[in-house]
Amino acid sequence: MEIERIICDRTRAIDASGIRRVFQLGRDIPDKVDLSIGQPDFPVPDNVKDAAIRAILEDRNGYTLTQGVPELHERVGLHLAEDLGWPADSGRAGSDVGTIVSTGTSGALHIAFLAILGQGDEIIIPDPYFVAYPHMAKLCGANAVRCPVYPDFRMTAARVEPLMTKRTKAVLLNSPGNPSGVVNSTKECNELLELCRSKNVLLISDEIYDEFTFEDAREETGRPGLGKRCPSPARVDRAWEDVLLVRGFGKTFGCTGWRMGYTSGPRPLIEAMSKMQQYSFVCAPTPLQWGCLETFRTDMTAQVEQYRQRRDMVVERLSKVTEIVKPGGAFYVFAPVPKKLELTSREFFERALAKKVLIIPGDVFSDRDTHFRLSYAVADSVLEKGLDVLEELMRG
Numbered sequence: 001m002e003i004e005r006i007i008c009d010r011t012r013a014i015d016a017s018g019i020r021r022v023f024q025l026g027r028d029i030p031d032k033v034d035l036s037i038g039q040p041d042f043p044v045p046d047n048v049k050d051a052a053i054r055a056i057l058e059d060r061n062g063y064t065l066t067q068g069v070p071e072l073h074e075r076v077g078l079h080l081a082e083d084l085g086w087p088a089d090s091g092r093a094g095s096d097v098g099t100i101v102s103t104g105t106s107g108a109l110h111i112a113f114l115a116i117l118g119q120g121d122e123i124i125i126p127d128p129y130f131v132a133y134p135h136m137a138k139l140c141g142a143n144a145v146r147c148p149v150y151p152d153f154r155m156t157a158a159r160v161e162p163l164m165t166k167r168t169k170a171v172l173l174n175s176p177g178n179p180s181g182v183v184n185s186t187k188e189c190n191e192l193l194e195l196c197r198s199k200n201v202l203l204i205s206d207e208i209y210d211e212f213t214f215e216d217a218r219e220e221t222g223r224p225g226l227g228k229r230c231p232s233p234a235r236v237d238r239a240w241e242d243v244l245l246v247r248g249f250g251k252t253f254g255c256t257g258w259r260m261g262y263t264s265g266p267r268p269l270i271e272a273m274s275k276m277q278q279y280s281f282v283c284a285p286t287p288l289q290w291g292c293l294e295t296f297r298t299d300m301t302a303q304v305e306q307y308r309q310r311r312d313m314v315v316e317r318l319s320k321v322t323e324i325v326k327p328g329g330a331f332y333v334f335a336p337v338p339k340k341l342e343l344t345s346r347e348f349f350e351r352a353l354a355k356k357v358l359i360i361p362g363d364v365f366s367d368r369d370t371h372f373r374l375s376y377a378v379a380d381s382v383l384e385k386g387l388d389v390l391e392e393l394m395r396g
């Protein structure tokens with residue numbers, strides 16, 4: 001059969017993920033130092049694993065409601081109330097706030113984009129961006145308008161406002177950001193939401209790395225007993241009316257392969273997204289929903305502290321050879337290739353690859369080709385080895 005005839009234009013318009021391609025390239029290199037990885041290097045906590053295993057053994061393996069098992073759904077609502085000051089009945093029938101337990105953060109973003117973006121609609125995303133954003137928009141026939149946030153990687157209202165048009169449906173904030181790790185301040189979050197409100201535009205807040213926010217980027221929430229947390233536009237008064245919150249379990253608890261996340265926001269929007277969930281993912285994997293219920297009793301402070309130390313090591317070493325914007329969270333550094341080398345990020349990536357060090361060239365995340373992403377979600381000894389090579393290459 002002529003399979004090429006069968007594949008449609010929508011699919012042809014989309015490139016395979018640049019990260020996957022780097023993955024493939026690196027697969028056949030023995031003894032490589034892999035700093036391309038976008039997932040934590042610690043195991044899933046035992047209590048979380050046990051809860052998922054128990055669910056399987058106890059025959060909790062069937063479909064759940066579209067929005068998730070009631071226990072997890074309720075628990076997320078409680079977390080929104082504690083963390084963000086959202087209504088105490090969040091997620092429950094009759095509440096202004098809806099929640100869907102999703103198949104990863106990606107699953108939440110997909111059903112959100114399907115629900116809001118039609119042909120020719122626009123969504124404003126940061127540049128550099130998480131690789132999936134533009135393609136997810138394209139699948140809906142929509143246009144992901146890039147908001148360049150170089151050199152400090154802050155998506156501010158001042159940078160977003162000139163890009164807004166009559167077709168803008170949403171602005172997507174990703175803080176801490178992939179690939180930069182940069183965390184927006186409370187003031188920046190609040191101003192962005194204020195702008196979105198004034199233009200009748202939805203603010204989607206992709207907070208997949210929220211727990212991976214280091215002490216220096218955390219801010220007082222003003223909420224009693226909560227202490228310092230990752231700043232979020234979702235803490236603004238009545239934010240649930242205008243913010244679609246997207247969060248994940250994969251990065252925080254080391255279970256990226258479980259494909260678990262949740263999304264919460266205005267009930268009518270969540271109801272529209274629920275239709276998309278029904279006819280695509282149906283529900284998130286049942287036993288893993290039970291596993292994730294346990295995450296709300298699991299403290300990851302030690303792991304986050306370990307990642308902070310690694311962040312400090314990377315920043316200290318690479319600052320000697322290039323201009324680093326110190327990331328406040330996630331587990332990436334997005335570093336410019338020193339100008340004196342006169343190399344694109346792709347060329348620099350190839351030089352590092354020749355020395356068996358795998359990083360991701362910046363053009364995978366951006367319309368620019370000037371930076372590279374390094375992930376420090378690896379053992380200290382591996383990281384040190386990689387930094388030795390990169391430092392030497394960057395000295396030129």
Ligand code: PMP
Nearest residue numbers: 038104105106130178208248250
């Ligand atoms: N958003 C961002 C910013 C990410 O970095 C990622 C994963 N790398 C995702 C969403 C998707 O995460 P998940 O595995 O939960 O689908």
